[in-house]
Amino acid sequence: MDAFLAGILAACSPQNLAFAFMGCLIGTIVGVLPGIGAVSAVAILFPFTVYLPPEGMIIALISIYYGSMYGGSTTAILMKVPGEVSSIVTAIDGYEMTKQGRAGPALAIAAIASFLAGIIGTILVATLGPSTARLALGFGPAEYLGLSIFSLTAIAALSGRSLLRGAIIAVVGLILVSVGYDEAAGLARLTFGTTALQQGFNIVPVMIGLFGLGEMLRIYEEETGHFSKVRIDKLMPSREECALGLAAGARATALSFPLGLLPGMLPSVLSFLAYTLEKHFSKTPEKFGKGAVAGVAAAEASNNAAAMGNLLPLMALGVPTGPTMALILGALTVYGLAPGPMLFIAQADFVWTVIGSFFVANVILLVLNLPLVGVWVRIAAIPKAILTPAVMVLCLVGAFSVRNSMFDLWVCVVFGFLGWLLTRAKWPLAPLVLAYVLGPMLESSARQVIELSPLVLLERPLFWMFIVLAALSLWFSRRLWRAIE
Numbered sequence: 258m259d260a261f262l263a264g265i266l267a268a269c270s271p272q273n274l275a276f277a278f279m280g281c282l283i284g285t286i287v288g289v290l291p292g293i294g295a296v297s298a299v300a301i302l303f304p305f306t307v308y309l310p311p312e313g314m315i316i317a318l319i320s321i322y323y324g325s326m327y328g329g330s331t332t333a334i335l336m337k338v339p340g341e342v343s344s345i346v347t348a349i350d351g352y353e354m355t356k357q358g359r360a361g362p363a364l365a366i367a368a369i370a371s372f373l374a375g376i377i378g379t380i381l382v383a384t385l386g387p388s389t390a391r392l393a394l395g396f397g398p399a400e401y402l403g404l405s406i407f408s409l410t411a412i413a414a415l416s417g418r419s420l421l422r423g424a425i426i427a428v429v430g431l432i433l434v435s436v437g438y439d440e441a442a443g444l445a446r447l448t449f450g451t452t453a454l455q456q457g458f459n460i461v462p463v464m465i466g467l468f469g470l471g472e473m474l475r476i477y478e479e480e481t482g483h484f485s486k487v488r489i490d491k492l493m494p495s496r497e498e499c500a501l502g503l504a505a506g507a508r509a510t511a512l513s514f515p516l517g518l519l520p521g522m523l524p525s526v527l528s529f530l531a532y533t534l535e536k537h538f539s540k541t542p543e544k545f546g547k548g549a550v551a552g553v554a555a556a557e558a559s560n561n562a563a564a565m566g567n568l569l570p571l572m573a574l575g576v577p578t579g580p581t582m583a584l585i586l587g588a589l590t591v592y593g594l595a596p597g598p599m600l601f602i603a604q605a606d607f608v609w610t611v612i613g614s615f616f617v618a619n620v621i622l623l624v625l626n627l628p629l630v631g632v633w634v635r636i637a638a639i640p641k642a643i644l645t646p647a648v649m650v651l652c653l654v655g656a657f658s659v660r661n662s663m664f665d666l667w668v669c670v671v672f673g674f675l676g677w678l679l680t681r682a683k684w685p686l687a688p689l690v691l692a693y694v695l696g697p698m699l700e701s702s703a704r705q706v707i708e709l710s711p712l713v714l715l716e717r718p719l720f721w722m723f724i725v726l727a728a729l730s731l732w733f734s735r736r737l738w739r740a741i742e
Contacts, residue, residue, distance in 0.1 A: 258383075260383075260605070261383040261613065262613075263609060263613075264610050264613030265616050267606070267610040267613060268316065268611075268616070268617045269613075272313065273313065273316055276309065277614055278621055279317065280316065280317040280319070280323075281320045281321075281323065281618055281622050283302065283324065284320060284322060284325040284326075284327070284328065285328035286324075286328065287321065287324070288328020288330075289331050295321070296580045296584070297472045299321055299322060299581055299585070300461075300464040300465050300467070300468040301469040301651055301652055302317075303318065303461055303465070304461055304465070304654075304655035304656065304658050311589075311592045311607060312611065314588055314591075315585065316610075316611060318585055318588055319614065319618065320614070320618045322564065322585075323375070323561075323564065323622060326371070326524065326560055326561055326564055327368070327371055327622045330344050330347045330364075330367045330371070333345070333348035334348065334351030334354070334360060334363045335355055335360055344556075344560075345528075346528045346529055346532045347528075347556040349546055349556075350545065350549045350550075350553050350556075351552075353546070353547055354550070356548075359548065362493065362495070362550070363553055366494055366498065366502040366557075368557075369502065369503070369506075369554075369623075370505075370553070371557045371558065371619075371622070371623075372623045373506055373510070373558065374509070374513075374557070374558035374565070375562075375564075375619035375622075376619055377510050378514055378561065378562050378565025379612065379615040379616045381514055381565065381566075382572070382612055382615065383609075386572055386608075387573075387601055389569065389570075389573035390574075390602075392598075393573060393597060393598035396598075398702045398705035398709065399702075399713055399714050399720040400717060400723070401698060402699070402703055402714075403717075403720035403723030403727075404723055405695055405698050406727050407724075407726050407727040407730065408576045408691070408695055409695060409699070410727045410730040422684050422685060423685050423688040424688070426679070426684060426685060426686070426689045426692075429689055430688065430689035431693075433458055433693060434458075434692070434693045434696035435447060435700070436454055436457045436458060437455060437456055438455045438456070453664045458668055459660065459665055460584075460694070461587070461656065462666070462668040463669075464587070465655055465669050465673075466670065466671065466674075467673070467676035467686055468676065469651075469652035470649060470653075470669060470672075470673025471672070471674075471677040471679075471686070472676070476645055501551050501554070502550045502551065504551070505535050505550075505555040505558070506555065506557070508531075508535065508555070509535065509554070509556075509558040509559040509562065510558050510559070510562040512527070512530070512531055512534065512559070513530075513531055513559040513560075513563040513566065514562040514563070514566040517562065517566020517569075517578070518578070524559070524561070524567075527559050527562075528556045528559045528560045531556065531558070532545075532556050535552065535555040539551060565615065567581075567582050568615070570582075571585065572596055572608065572611075572612070573597070573601070574596075575595060575597035575600075575698075577694055580686070583694040587694065653666060656669035657669075
């Protein structure tokens with residue numbers, strides 16, 4: 258706890274506080290803009306944060322991530338236009354409350370539930386992170402191979418209805434990450450004699466293209482409606498509404514944080530699960546879908562608790578549980594910081610400052626969201642004819658600025674069209690990102706195991722534990738998707 262408190266104090270330095278505030282502000286703006294989402298925001302803004310110091314960069318990116326989670330609920334409640342996928346569930350009861358003239362209490366309950374889930378999640382990350390890191394210090398090639406396989410089972414949860422499509426896209430990701438010069442083998446792979454491909458595809462233009470340009474092309478295609486003005490009179494909920502909302506938020510947090518530790522258990526997936534279970538065990542299930550405060554609180558607490566749960570494996574094990582975490586992992590590697598157990602030892606001050614910033618960001622977002630509701634509603638109504646070209650230019654500038662390379666610019670354009678085409682054809686993009694990030698660890702650990710002797714796997718019980726967990730994860734993910742559908 259001393260280290261955690263020291264991290265909060267470090268995060269409150271003027272410089273880090275400014276990074277957290279700007280990240281929260283930008284993330285909230287992105288969250289209220291329908292269709293962009295946290296992954297796209299982090300991908301688009303990633304190149305511009307590389308000019309910041311390491312702490313500032315990660316604080317800014319994670320604050321953008323949190324901000325988009327918060328901001329997505331505002332337009333979901335007021336206009337039934339979810340800014341984030343995880344806010345779709347919030348819109349079910351939140352918009353009904355708005356139609357009943359209770360928009361203020363709905364927004365307040367969403368903000369309070371999100372805040373409490375974020376704070377509890379931060380404390381759990383601070384408590385469990387060092388223990389998890391100490392456990393991982395004993396990992397060898399066999400354990401990392403098992404962990405890589407287990408992490409790749411997230412593909413099942415990220416694939417939607419078709420696991421086959423997710424698996425195919427993941428294989429494409431593994432192929433793409435193998436492009437370039439292999440220093441271990443001393444040969445070029447899949448470069449086709451092209452010098453530009455010797456360094457492989459940089460993760461930044463690839464992700465900006467897939468989630469930035471691709472999303473903008475998709476949004477430009479869609480029809481946009483006209484939103485009616487919403488009047489907000491009373492803001493604070495009644496005592497009874499507070500009690501119902503806090504109880505539902507606590508249950509959703511207890512469910513979603515531990516599940517968020519698992520690969521592929523994204524906030525969008527767990528918000529559906531938390532809402533379904535809250536409705537199932539409620540004494541008044543007939544109120545759900547008609548303006549139930551518990552439904553709004555469960556959805557918002559769930560996606561924030563899950564977001565915190567997603568961060569623990571990244572910080573302690575160096576394993577991303579979804580596409581946004583994969584991008585943040587890529588951001589850390591820019592500075593030569595490898596997330597995992599050694600980070601807690603070699604860069605302890607950095608780790609605790611980042612964890613402290615989780616707490617600070619949640620406080621900033623609580624203060625930032627409610628007073629500026631009217632501003633967020635106006636931002637959400639920006640015409641797509643203005644929004645999409647501006648973001649596209651930002652994407653191209655960001656892709657070029659990483660290495661000042663025209664090759665990276667063309668990579669961004671090609672992957673942008675690829676992302677757009679895949680989205681139109683209902684193919685998932687997230688498995689490609691996960692495979693692209695996990696590919697090097699999978700290849701490296703598998704190569705080391707083969708060099709030692711495959712028989713070493715028989716002597717490593719943790720490897721087999723991860724294999725069993727991988728099988729259970731596949732089974733659970735498919736059952737969960739069937740339940741949601």
